[in-house]
Amino acid sequence: MVIAEIKPFEEIKNLLKKYKKILVAGCGSCVTVCLSGGKKQVELLASALRTARKIEGDDAVVGEKVIPRQCEPKFVDQIKDEASQYDAILSMGCGAGVQEIADRIENIPVLPALNTTFIGMADEQGQYLEVCAACGDCILSMTGGICPVTRCAKGLISGPCGGSQGGLCEVSKNNPCVWQMIYARLTKLNMLHLLKGMYRQQTRTVHPRKMVREELTSKKEPTKGV
Amino acid sequence: MGFREALSSGKFVITAEVGPVKGTETEGLLEDAELIKEKVDAVNVTDLQSSVMRLGSMAVCHLLVDRGIDPVFQLTCRDRNRLALQSDLLSAWVLGIRNVLALTGDHPTLGDHPDAMPVFDLDSVSLLRAISRLNEGFDLAGNQLKGAPAFFPGAVVNPGADTEAALEMQIIKMGKKIEAGAKFFQTQGIYDLDLFEKFMKRVEGFNTPVLGGIILLKSAGMARFMNKNVAGVFVPEPLIKEMEETKDKVKTSVKIAAELVKGMKDLCQGVHIMAIGWEKRVPMVLDEAGL
Numbered sequence: 264m265v266i267a268e269i270k271p272f273e274e275i276k277n278l279l280k281k282y283k284k285i286l287v288a289g290c291g292s293c294v295t296v297c298l299s300g301g302k303k304q305v306e307l308l309a310s311a312l313r314t315a316r317k318i319e320g321d322d323a324v325v326g327e328k329v330i331p332r333q334c335e336p337k338f339v340d341q342i343k344d345e346a347s348q349y350d351a352i353l354s355m356g357c358g359a360g361v362q363e364i365a366d367r368i369e370n371i372p373v374l375p376a377l378n379t380t381f382i383g384m385a386d387e388q389g390q391y392l393e394v395c396a397a398c399g400d401c402i403l404s405m406t407g408g409i410c411p412v413t414r415c416a417k418g419l420i421s422g423p424c425g426g427s428q429g430g431l432c433e434v435s436k437n438n439p440c441v442w443q444m445i446y447a448r449l450t451k452l453n454m455l456h457l458l459k460g461m462y463r464q465q466t467r468t469v470h471p472r473k474m475v476r477e478e479l480t481s482k483k484e485p486t487k488g489v
Numbered sequence: 490m491g492f493r494e495a496l497s498s499g500k501f502v503i504t505a506e507v508g509p510v511k512g513t514e515t516e517g518l519l520e521d522a523e524l525i526k527e528k529v530d531a532v533n534v535t536d537l538q539s540s541v542m543r544l545g546s547m548a549v550c551h552l553l554v555d556r557g558i559d560p561v562f563q564l565t566c567r568d569r570n571r572l573a574l575q576s577d578l579l580s581a582w583v584l585g586i587r588n589v590l591a592l593t594g595d596h597p598t599l600g601d602h603p604d605a606m607p608v609f610d611l612d613s614v615s616l617l618r619a620i621s622r623l624n625e626g627f628d629l630a631g632n633q634l635k636g637a638p639a640f641f642p643g644a645v646v647n648p649g650a651d652t653e654a655a656l657e658m659q660i661i662k663m664g665k666k667i668e669a670g671a672k673f674f675q676t677q678g679i680y681d682l683d684l685f686e687k688f689m690k691r692v693e694g695f696n697t698p699v700l701g702g703i704i705l706l707k708s709a710g711m712a713r714f715m716n717k718n719v720a721g722v723f724v725p726e727p728l729i730k731e732m733e734e735t736k737d738k739v740k741t742s743v744k745i746a747a748e749l750v751k752g753m754k755d756l757c758q759g760v761h762i763m764a765i766g767w768e769k770r771v772p773m774v775l776d777e778a779g780l
Contacts (some may be wrong), residue, residue: 392491421614422662425647426720434596446654
């Protein structure tokens, strides 16, 4: 899932300073799961904003709305009418959510309440770990399902550097050396031979990327221009 | 005789290392190089060692060439993408630099500009491929060069990797480096000759010369610091004790290093002495080791 963290409250408050009517928009997908922008967080943030503005003698109308996915036009369109009653939308979606809203609702400013950080997975200790760099050239079949492009600080794909100590990464001593994890996993799978073959010069992607589904595009109008 | 010739002659090869300073001052470093010149077959020049911004390796290598010293140009993947790496290699060649040591490089977060963007477009293995490709007269994109270099490429290996997995992977990667073109290896600092002997047995089949790394101990504190912070370096307690109890640190340091050199003579093809500021003592070490 996409992992995001809520911005410091002061920063959010400053972003909204000049607006009287604010719609706090949550997203029911990734940011709900990582407890950053779901229904609960929308309620808490909206209420905190109302209180803060009241204390400052600058009352604001703060509405709340959560849609299943902010990154899909059909869901964003569902809030178009309601949003038109507000001066600003505070999106608690990831960066894609904020931009999808900006793309669909052109006459109202959209502001981010979150910092989108990475594509990650949850562990059992309430931690979210970055595990996929969306590099566009997946090698997980070679590495026991553990990604060195993302989880090695140097993104090394032909084996570890010489810097690990006691199985820990030299860059962040809280992190295991991902190559040690790969080694352990491949040992269990009896697939250590894969390590010897691991060599590839990484290809670098040019941003922004695009994926085209021909079966969908043929039915629809082309993407609108600026 | 240059470094490449020395290695192929079968003699026990000696390399040392100098680290450029932060700034434009080169006198001290060149003085050190002159002092050790007659005693060594090549002098490595580090590339922003420990990710600390400094004078560059290529310029210093060139100064060494001017003084009749065969330098080993250390080149890391930390700060340059594949365009810059290949271009710097061509530049190094026209400046008379013949030996390259390909390294991945430390991460910038460990140095004095921790917010610098880490590049790592290539790694040590793909950099060796790039060097081999340039030697063949082509760049990484397959374009033909007008005038090709003929570098003597080398790489590093860490025989002291502290877990079984880490050591196995060091050896696997060593094999990849050889496939990619590495013709010699220099190792991380070694203090335990028994462990090193075991390592050398493991890599015998590679038939590629290994120069065992020797770091001059300056104090007991330095030894403890390395044990805690430098991956693959382990100074055994008796040596730390010797450094602690000695009245003459230089003498003891030189004695320890000389014993390591002597011990390595039967184990590998040469030594790489990292004096880290004590370059002037390198001739003493070699004298005491009978070289």
